[in-house]
Amino acid sequence: MAERPFNDISYNLFLNEDKLMGSKCKKCGTRSVPPRPLCTRCYSTDLEWVEVPGRGKLAAFTCIYIAPPFMVAQGYNRNNPYVSGVIDLEDGGRVDARIEGIEPESPEEIKVGTPMKVKFIHRKDTDSEETYLGFEPL
């Protein structure tokens, strides 16, 4: 099988397979999550996919009450808020993620720095399957 191109389509396909993947430059070893099509450290295009351990710490978060239409379609609104956040990964790098397993209505209880682990959130629509990158407390 030919290697998947180093782009967001492939990144999302890997998420469907419960894999958080990044690109690694074979020349200088720089890793990027999400993947990059070009190493911006040494400008090599000789890249490989690497799986990233899904552990880290909550770096920032927000509890969203005014949701965009696609989240409204999933049942979220001002009476049913959800949490989005930023995770500092254990061995470097940072990802944006949906945050589950914590109570959006008690935001004061949510602490930046909380250890987190990955949770792949699958959602089946009529003709497609999508996976959202999620994290939950360890």
Next chain:
Amino acid sequence: MKKRRLGRGVAVVGAGMSKFDMFKDRDSRDLFAEAFTEALLSVDKGLDPAEIGALYLGNDSNDYFVRQSHWGPIIADVAGLTPKPSTRTEGACASSALAFREGVLAIASGFYDLVLVGGVEDMSKRTTEEVAEGLALAAVPYENRVGFTFPGVFGAVATAYFARYGAGREHLMDITIKSHDNAPLNPKAQFPYTSKDTMKAKAESLRKRGRAVPDWRDEKDFLFDPAANPPVAWPLHLFDCCPISDGASCVLLAGEEIARRFTDDPLHVAGIGQGSGRGLHACEDLTSFEATRAAAREAYAMSGLTPKDIQFCEVHDCFSIAELLHIEDLGFFKPGAGFKAVAEGQTRLHGPKPINTSGGLKCKGHPVGATGTSQIYEVWTQLRGKAGKRQVPIKELRIGGAHNLGGTGGTCTFTILERR
């Protein structure tokens, strides 16, 4: 860093802006006509529009908001400039700051002597959810996909800032209250009310409807009441967020050596800077916008000025927390010290470093594509001593700044204007 210079000096010789508001019966064309008319009238010795060489027009997303793209020639026609070139610039909420910068560079190159730069946005014909979606098109794809909205991204930034420096929601309220105190002094502002006015109006409305009126002690007590100030993207609540607005603004730029043909009091473009940023997942620091810092470095180096020299500044307070980051990134206060300075009143109209005398995006309004040149309009108005009741009370007011941000910090600009 390399000190950049303009090949030829550039001056602002006129500026105008429409009223900002949500208008059912107005669109981009008549809003721009209002701004352009004021700009022409503001040129002390008069200016023949036939002398204008080109138009640079900022517009973020009228394509989405009113299902019409290609605003360059449409607005050139409104201003009677066809068949001269008109170029649209897009940098999300910083679109017209990019138009300003492109206009400066076009004159500095020697290609034109006089250009019109400006911006326009018509947002209010859509629902709030649709506007939120339209704006979020300018976020980073990874942010959108996991449900971040614009308020959401800035809400996340606020939690990082709180955790790092020990600030809280009450400090964001200081910014909101300050902006609302300036707004009634600006006849163009969308919300010309203080937060106390708003609190009283809310109480009156509850009383009229026969509801119980909470006994709010002061503005902060009012803002802490989730019934009065509901959460949008915690920790950001309604009063932390700028409104949906329609509006237009524009600026006339001329080569420095011909500027005095138009006015005895031109403003010199002392410094321009622009930077690009990478979004939450890749930025260096969640409590700072790298694009703002890059823009500031460039503008300070070019002008030979330092943050101390900037006597007042308009900054891009799309959300209260954003103003806090900007006043630190622009070097006015040390990282983590901004919220204390705001609490001490240092950024108030009568303080040592007035910020957002216009009322800011929060109260003046934020028709996104028009915001950048409307900030320049405020600096122009202040430096020429024409700001009326909101005039910065500093003797020998000479140097002002304007900072514009697009997306989630993807595009940032900093402009320094000087009256010599």
